[in-house]
Amino acid sequence: xxxxxxxxxxxxxxxxxxxxxxxxxxxxxxxxxxxxxxxxxxxxxxxxxxxxxxxxxxxxxxxxxxxxxxxxxxxxxxxxxxxxxxxxxxxxxxxxxxxxxxxxxxxxxxxxxxxxxxxxxxxxxxxxxxxxxxxxxxxxxxxxxxxxxxxxxxxxxxxxxxxxxxxxxxxxxxxxxxxxxxxxxxxxxxxxxxxxxxxxxxxxxxxxxxxxxxxxxxxxxxxxxxxxxxxxxxxxxxxxxxxxxx
Numbered sequence: 001x002x003x004x005x006x007x008x009x010x011x012x013x014x015x016x017x018x019x020x021x022x023x024x025x026x027x028x029x030x031x032x033x034x035x036x037x038x039x040x041x042x043x044x045x046x047x048x049x050x051x052x053x054x055x056x057x058x059x060x061x062x063x064x065x066x067x068x069x070x071x072x073x074x075x076x077x078x079x080x081x082x083x084x085x086x087x088x089x090x091x092x093x094x095x096x097x098x099x100x101x102x103x104x105x106x107x108x109x110x111x112x113x114x115x116x117x118x119x120x121x122x123x124x125x126x127x128x129x130x131x132x133x134x135x136x137x138x139x140x141x142x143x144x145x146x147x148x149x150x151x152x153x154x155x156x157x158x159x160x161x162x163x164x165x166x167x168x169x170x171x172x173x174x175x176x177x178x179x180x181x182x183x184x185x186x187x188x189x190x191x192x193x194x195x196x197x198x199x200x201x202x203x204x205x206x207x208x209x210x211x212x213x214x215x216x217x218x219x220x221x222x223x224x225x226x227x228x229x230x231x232x233x234x235x236x237x238x239x240x241x242x243x244x245x246x
Contacts, residue, residue, distance in 0.1 A: 045083050047073050052090045061091055061137050088149040095142050096161040098135035102128060103165035107172040115176055118242060122235040129196040130227035140197030184241045192234050199226045
């Protein structure tokens with residue numbers, strides 16, 4: 001099986017729809033002057049995070065350096081440090097954005113589910129995570145790398161966002177599944193987001209490893225589809241919680 005076939009199969013089997021690149025104006029290749037106002041600073045930060053998002057969507061988070069991001073926005077690396085202390089802080093900002101976007105979509109979709117339908121809730125949570133490949137990648141990277149290489153203030157800001165969105169998701173799920181306690185809801189979301197991050201890493205190996213998996217029948221279990229497995233396990237968790245709470 002050639003390299004192109006392997007990569008096509010990997011991309012087909014493992015959904016990786018990263019958030020689309022959204023530039024705030026024409027920033028690529030542009031030489032920035034130093035921001036003189038809070039509004040200008042926010043525009044610079046938005047340009048930097050948009051560039052990082054686009055690079056990560058095409059190459060993966062671990063492959064992107066601060067120099068890569070600086071080049072994409074036409075800014076010297078040292079100048080970028082006025083807006084973000086490290087590359088990890090940039091990606092931590094993207095992780096927070098991912099939580100906001102995922103939470104909004106989940107809450108909107110939950111409003112269309114019939115009360116008591118745990119299977120539909122499990123399917124919704126699995127589908128909305130599996131179609132966000134870059135967010136899943138970020139979910140895995142955040143506790144392992146990103147939070148460890150930024151300031152305490154940056155971690156505090158990030159945790160404030162994630163906790164608010166997690167609580168909002170749990171509250172929305174409780175409208176569909178009233179018997180679900182807040183603590184069990186938090187455990188559920190913590191578990192499935194952790195699994196989504198791990199499963200995405202397993203499902204997207206490098207091309208050489210992917211070919212190895214696909215050509216060795218004994219390693220077929222290593223080739224997985226994220227959404228079905230995440231949906232099954234989330235369903236098990238929800239039904240187990242329902243049983244324990246009766």
